[in-house]
Amino acid sequence: DGGITQSPKYLFRKEGQNVTLSCEQNLNHDAMYWYRQDPGQGLRLIYYSQIVNDFQKGDIAEGYSVSREKKESFPLTVTSAQKNPTAFYLCASRMSRSTDTQYFGPGTRLTVL
């Protein structure tokens, strides 16, 4: 069963805590992306990675970190430096070279208590 999985679906965090959101894909896609969505706003790019062991900052990278040690995995850590982390987080992937279409995982809804 191919696709993009994100876990957990819902996550609650206390202020000052770091949390890591998981994103896994078995589509053999090269590129992976993390977006944040707030109510009434479009998707904003946090980080993206086009190949293993390489990633670039997006438009709102402050307070976030990522790693890309394996092709199929691109975890996102929301650090305590992110001042307003409550949002819907979406992971996407894209098969590089042949297409620029991005496909999304189901998302993780993070709430800071």
Add this chain to the structure above:
Amino acid sequence: QKEVEQNSGPLSVPEGAIASLNCTYSDRGSQSFFWYRQYSGKSPELIMSIYSNGDKEDGRFTAQLNKASQYVSLLIRDSQPSDSATYLCAVRAGGGNKLTFGTGTQLKVEL
């Protein structure tokens, strides 16, 4: 100025009518254009992509691109209540690997 602009709506249409959703973009070098549908609380799902000027049809959906006027639109024929969702326009600038998203248009199809 926002790079990709959409009317937030809601756009209300009766069942069976044509829904017309519009999107304008600021980067004249943009190469690729996408429409995603997003149901409340869910992730976006791709409806259509379009790369060349003109119309592209897929079932009840037609995407229209006019690069000279820098707009892309999505027509939904025979609108159904299940089409009620937020429609996101996304644009890839020339030479880049990133998509820029509009804020979405909420569509409501009424019985």
